[in-house]
Amino acid sequence: MFTAVPKSTSLFGDQMRKLVLLGGGALVAIIAAVVLWRPSSAQTQDPVTVARTLTAADTAAFRGPTQPILFRHDLHAGQFKMQCQYCHYSANVSSEPGIPSMQTCMGCHLVIAGTDSTNQAEITKLRNAWRDRKPIEWNRIHFLARHVHFPHDRHIKALGATACATCHGDVTRMPQVFKVNNVTNMGFCITCHLERGVNRDCTACHY
Amino acid sequence: MSDQTPDNKLDRRRFLTVVGATGAGAAALSGCTTDRVQKLIPYMVGNEDQIPGIATYYASSCTECAAACGLHVRTREGRAVKLEGNPVHPVNRGTICSRGQAGLQGLYNPDRIAGPMARQADGTFKQIEWTEAITLLVTKLKAAPGRVAVLSGQAPGTFDTLLEGWTRAQQGTLTRWEPFGHEPLRLASQRVFGRDELPLHDFAAAKHIVSFGADFLETWHTPVEQQRGFAQSHGFTQGPTAKTVYVSPRMDLTGMNADAWVRVTPGTEAILALTMANIILSERNRAPADANGLRGMLGGYTAEKAAQQVGVTVDKIRQLAREFASAQPSLAVAGGVGTQHREALELCAAVHLLNYVAGNVGTTVKFGAGVTRGDGYAAIERLFGRFDKGEVAVLLVHDANPLYALPKSGQFAERFAKVGFKVSTAAVMDETAMASDLVLPSLHPLERWDDIRPRAGVLGLMQPVMEPVFAGRHTGDVLLQTGKQLGGTAASVATATDYKTYLQNAWALEAKRRRAADAVQFWRDALQRGGLFDVASPSAPVRLSATAQLTKAVGATFDGDGAYTLIAAPTLTMSDGRGANRPWLLELSDPVTKITWWHWAEVHPETAKELDVREGEILELTTPHGTIKAPVYIYPGIHPGAIAVPLGWGHTAYGRYAQDRGANVLDLLGAQDGNGFLPYQSTKVSARPTGEYRQVGKTEGNNRQLGRGIAEMMPVEAAVKGLSLRQFYEQEGHAEHEVNTEREQGAIEGFRESQLEQRKRGGYAEEHPQWGMTVDLSRCTGCSACVTACYAENNLPTVGEEEIYRGREMTWIRIERFWEGGEREGEPLEARFVPMMCQHCDNAPCEPVCPVYAAYHTVDGLNGQVYNRCVGTRYCGNNCPYKVRYFNWYAYNKKAFPEPLNLQLNPDVTVRGRGVMEKCTMCVHRIRGAQHTAKLEDRALVDGEFTTACAQACPSGAITFGNVKDPASKVVAAARSPRGYHVFEELNVRPAVTYLAKVRHTEGQS
């Protein structure tokens, strides 16, 4: 009584084959993606030649968000070899790194006015801000979720001189700071803690 | 995870931005409210005593009641985040009560006004400039020489001196007034010993305590200090404990902690006291010689006569007297607001005599500290009398709220209105401020310079711990500025440009008086210490004065012909009503009734039957002076002939939390003088069931233990013998008999061990501390200071009455109050308190059931709860035998902390978003913090270098926290006590919290 005679004689028609192929392919792809995925590890530096004179206009060429003042870590921390803690004063004594107060900047820049027009332009911005008692609103680059407690001091003690670079990258070569590691991602923390075989208890950071 | 971090969450990062804008005050705070801070705003000038991420502590003094405890204010990034006790302060020795801690919510109260308010022609208020306000005040003052009056509630201190001088300069009158002034006690001291002051009581030294309605653990006198003393004498160490008897028609928290409650007929305590004195004097006289002069006066008070007046058996009275006399030294106290009836003065005098004949005066009752509580109620009446006569043109009300705290029947509001120009310094628009013409919001004590002298030998300092949250102005500065502008004598009083200088000058003099080499150093030390504390509080020997003979007791009289005596009961949470705008105190369940967010009427079960009312039915209470409504709470701890309604509710103003919340029981009271004080227990009340209902928001489920051994108790005799609970029960003959054979026992043990196998693997095998806790129920009084401490420390949200109805309170530590006995007539009613928090079980039922490891066991023995991993299946909550896991059914964190209350949030603790489970963490952030510090200093943790918030706050020192692996630690020592037991031990969950059984005098209960 079956009138229609399908093309295929096998139990699995070729429609089914298509389905199987498609589905299987997709599945494999997904699994592969999931398994192979890892948090973005440290990328290589910008090849931007670190020149002494950069104008704010150049910042477009750099990675990372443009700051209200082109504060150059590569000059301060790099060429002038200033200690990180000179500005980030509480990084090694507290869980918080500490944002340098305007006073800290002015401590030097009352006298240092910059060598060339571009630097002077930036420093003038700073001086005006100081004059108008208007703190500079820096754009934030590194975030941690609020349920994470990251004590900077412990990590600096543990990692020593290279501590800051471990997460923040080598700012001494960054005309403009950008996010080298995805510190927001727990994977980044765990990888490091695993490599060094240190505490991975949840309540070490989450409480 | 954005849900994890609510908009108004203030963590370190947010703090940084806030602090950057310090000075701009609240305006800047309400700024950045994004989940993540997008901008980093630096300080203009760094603040050298504030390192971001590290707490700075400032010493200060508490002004939530007249006891003036010492504070350590913890500040983070320039914001006060918690109030803790000052360890060197003689009054509170590092501990603090709930009301004290809630002071923080006075500082951050969202209803504080932003500037001076002046009443317009149309009666509304308009905010004006400070200069404008000052000028206005000055002109008014200029126009009214000699017709100025000042009403101040601020405790004695430099400010008081300034205020006095300022007032005198305008030929004005200064009235100092404290609602709970304990005038009867003071007047009695005057009469019996000729000393116009309140005595101090040494509860720690007392071997037997009888309180005639003095709620010394709640509102009476200096509660925290008294609680510490009480815990020392009544808490069990090894010797017998001080038997405590509570004589009152109502069993309040103090009564619940007594070994026996003598339920007397309202208003007859004085008769009992005199009778006891008489018996002691006639039977075994250890009294000073001059006491014999009292024989004639006391002779009339025989046990037989007293028995039927007081409603206690003759033998009972004799027993009371003998026990009181035999234990040396003993202590009797009286004068609580709850029993402040027309005979309160006689009662206090009688108790003075009782102490005197028992030889306690000078040992446990000390005079000479010069403790006063304002000028008393009489002064208030005089002041308002002057209003009536129109003698006052300008009135300055500072730190007082008479229009709330005085009975309506006295027409105080109307009489207040007769004053031409009324100025209030209230920071929140309270009843008095609403009726004033000019409001000059003062700074909160945590924002200002000041000092306070609660008693001789204690001079506490206050300093600004942060920039003012609202643009108030120190009333001291206002006085100085007005003084300058007024010129003349007023100007001569204003000896400094600002109050800080004025204060420092005063202290320079103090330094000179004490022959300090360097006044500046003296000041600095005092500031660091929190003030000046003399070693011993002065004690002056006293003798009976002739007037002592005037004492006589016939039983208090009552207005009206209602069927029941009305008891206006002071409660630990609300006290005189000053705490009514603090969410913490509103949500904190009343230690006695466990009711939150609303007032109630306590009715004895028999009375309830008589009136045919059930819990929650609204009673209409009527006295000759007024009528209020209150939902019934059926309470076995009250005299059948009395109905108690708590004080402190029913504000008509005072901010969003307090306004129109419940009814004010003062409306039922007469204002007429009970010679020198306001009689709070002076009316008969008639109760009419209205048939309307209002659910009472109580946090109690079933208040009987059903023999489940949650709150264990053993008689003092057994405890002294050093019996363990098991031994005690065996001796009593009802220990559950062991049915298991040896082999079965072995099997069970093996099973128990095998269950902890995973504890031997991985990180768990390493050497870690194991955190544990003990709670000594013989010391715990149920005062709930730990609960508030936990709210403050762990950012617990208040959920509000509606949610409490549904059992959704978020109290990580709750005080369970179980009743024992009291079911049959004559059987004594006993209350037992158990602080119940996460037991951090070693074999926790909540851990294996969590599908995502949000609940797991940390290597250091904590029962970890990882909020950001929690998906909210709530299985852990179901499986917890102690029911100490709390779920965020809504985004409570969004509702609970309206700006600027969010500034109180502790940046070290994650604020939980909706949909996650939370619970006591044993203050894991403090543990980790201490471990960080230790690691940074390359040292091991020291026992006692930190503790949990609850243990730190507890005025009785009932809670001990520490590492149970350290044999030298305090917690181990405490846990070794034979009284130690675990709740639900049979479940084999291995709690880390050990309770020490309560110890009571079970002999001769009434």
Add this chain to the structure above:
Amino acid sequence: MATTAHESTQTHADVTRDVIGTLSAPGKGYYILLASVSTALLIGIITFIILLKDGLGHAGYNPPVMWSVFITTFVFWVGIGHAGTLISAILYLFRSPWRTVVYRATEAMTVFAVMTAALFPIVHIGRQWIFYWLLPYPNARFLWPNFKSPLVWDVFAISTYFTVSTTFLVFGLIPDVAAVRDHVTGWRKKVYGMLALGWKGTDEQWRHYSRAYLYLAALATPLVLSVHSVVSWDFAMGIIPGWHGTIFAPYFVAGAIYSGVGMVLTLLIPLRKALKLEHMITDYHFDNLGKLTLFVGCVLFYAYGMEYFVAWYSGNTFEQTTFWRRAFGPMWWAGWAMIINNAFVSQLLWSKRIRTNLTALFVISIFINIGMWFERYVIIVSSLGNDFDPWAWGVMTPTMYDWGILLGSFGWFGLWFTLFFKHFPIVAIQEVKEMIPMPRRKGAH
């Protein structure tokens, strides 16, 4: 002894015609049904959205009762999902002839019930948007679900059961779909053709088919027992008095089958009428269904008794209090609703008159459904309400939101089922045919 089927006067052609006839263009009644289930579903969806927005607080959770109507309904639907596989697989293996006409409907019911149940874990958790954390998947945080947790077992149990029962249903459909394919035209033909997987009914295909079907049946059988055992462990693994019972696995499986058969009756009796299948689904079938119901009903009766007995015999005060309050506590009404509806009502089925009286049977089946829902409600809510610490005791009262979700779940289930029986043969054509003797020449015997 499938006499009834033999006596039926139909021919193969009749069967095909009748069954495929059920797929004819629907009438007004069908659309009304469709509309009502859709509305129910819509209400459920709206409720869920509100819960998603504000949090679970709207629902009637009163700690310590942290699970309530949602979990109750979850277990209810998982339970429903049992009769299907039981009837189609186990009875198939037992060669029980009467299953043939009903098993398609019950299988469909199974699949849709499990689909409904599967929604509830998501509805019920606090942070629905991260429900997938319950699944094991590799991630950079090196975090895995806790395989000790019964809730994780649940995830596996349910998904396995869903997969197998769906395969079983779809596979069983092949020949019938092919038959339908042959009767329709246009795009329908394409669709059915696809689902027919090129079935043309050759002997070779039949051989493969029946083998595979046998194996599938064998595979599905243990699941009937395993799934609900696992679900029961959601509770039995907890230490709550009233949950912590060794009897729970068989107790729940019996309950599941009971509720499942109940639901089958509730669905078939009206369906039979609506689709005019009276001559196929006969008293004979209902009689047998009734017997099955009676049997599991008795098992349940025993389980109830046992629960109380154990509570008493254990001498454990917590257990005793819980069961005392289950019967006489604040939720006594629910407790008795469960016992009467399940244990006692089923006893009526001893009488054949009732077993074959469809109205009576229908009413009973409704009672059973309600009773079984209450069984879960009582076990969950009343046990949680009064466990170890009396101070924390509380009574839970459901809110509109609970009912909204419950209604929605019926809408979701109803929608699928309604669509199903209009688009696929609700009676298995092939197997019914197998019951019919080969047509003989006229005038024979």
